[in-house]
Amino acid sequence: MEFIDVLNARHSVRAFTGQAVPEAVLRRLLERAAGSPSWSNTQPYQVAVATGPVLEDLRQQLSSRFERLAPLQNAPAWKKALAVLRRDRGLPDGDFRPVQRYPDDLQPRRVATGRGLYELLGIGRKDHQARHRQMAANFRFFDAPAALFLFTHRGLGVYSVLDAGIYLQTLMLAAVDEGLGSCAQGALGLWRSPLERHFEIPSHYQLLCGLSLGYPDLGAPINRFRPEKLPAASLTLARRGGPGGD
Ligand SMILES: Cc1cc2nc3c(=O)[nH]c(=O)nc-3n(C[C@H](O)[C@H](O)[C@H](O)COP(=O)(O)O)c2cc1C
Incomplete structure (x- = not known):
């Protein structure tokens, strides 16, 4: 494929x-x-x-953890505390803390993207069951035949996360060139322990995120989703001193 076509074709x-x-x-x-x-x-x-039986086991392990976690999310504090005391296996044991609250300026973008996806799928705001099913699909890797999990070196902090992001994007673009589709998933960073069962993970490597990978189902409505991106100008800082600078 032409490079520009690869860039344009990539989407989740x-x-x-x-x-x-x-x-x-x-x-x-x-x-x-x-x-x-x-x-x-x-x-x-x-x-x-992860492919084959390893992938199947992870699918099962992560899905069952998600089913235990989901009811806790809106539970009263005492129920959450009890789950911690009991070391409930649904509690996340990932290396990075999930985002608890989005910054005020980013939250509207997040909401618009989520709304767009649910509207495309015909899932209403109050349809908690359908929303739950859609969220749960993350942990089945959207039924992909392969999943990748990305770990970053603890000792390099934010720079290893930056490098991993570049690595991930290279992988996703290379996938497009092979006729494959992928979805990067922060959701797959929630639990580390199921991965420990199958992979030798050095303790100084932290689980960042996962990636579902396979051949896109071209007929699936969800794959038509193209969330709007900001115009490049909105991502470009204005120069001080007006046009031309100082
Ligand atoms: C680091 C990262 C984590 C993401 N986590 C998830 C996820 O857990 N579940 C999901 O469905 N999509 C996830 N996405 C996909 C984003 O929602 C998607 O990239 C965004 O909506 C823009 O859409 P596009 O990739 O089609 O351009 C993630 C993307 C990135 C880069």
């Missing part, structure tokens, strides 16, 4: 065909992403690739 894919991703294709993606730039070329990330 949340429904996949059952077709497996061949090993050779997965290897190629990882090799291409391995060429990413990073802070002093430290390449401070590791990736876990």
Whole structure:
């Protein structure tokens, strides 16, 4: 594909065909992403690739944890405290704290994106069951045949997270070039323990997020979702001193 076509075609894919991703294709993606730039070329990330029975186990483990967590989210404080005391396995054990409250200037963008997705799917604001099902789909990897989990080196702090983001985008663009679709998922960073069962994860690597990967189901309405992006000018800082600067 032409580079510009790859850029334009990339979007989050949340429904996949059952077709497996061949090993050779997965290897190629990882090799291409391995060429990413990073802070002093430290390449401070590791990736876990799940397919087949490992993926099935993770699907089950993460889904059951989500089903335990969901009712706790709007529960009274005492119920939450009890869950902590009992070390309820639904409680997140990821390495990064999920966002609790979005900054006031970002919250409207988040809300607009969520609203757009639910409107496309015909899910009403009060349809809690359908919203729950859509959220739960995250932990089934949207039925993708592969999932990747990205870890960053604790010792490099925010810079390893920056590098991992570049790595992730390279991987997602390389995936488009192979006819694949993907969805980066912060949701897949909620629980680390199910991954420990299958992968040798050094303790100084922190789970950042996951990525569902597979061939896009082109007929699925959810894959038509294209949330609006800000015009580039809105992301560009004005210069002091008016036009032309000082
Ligand atoms: C770091 C990161 C985490 C994300 N987490 C989720 C997630 O947990 N679930 C989900 O459905 N989409 C997730 N997304 C996808 C975003 O919602 C999506 O990128 C955004 O709405 C813009 O849409 P686009 O990717 O189609 O351009 C995530 C994206 C990124 C980059």
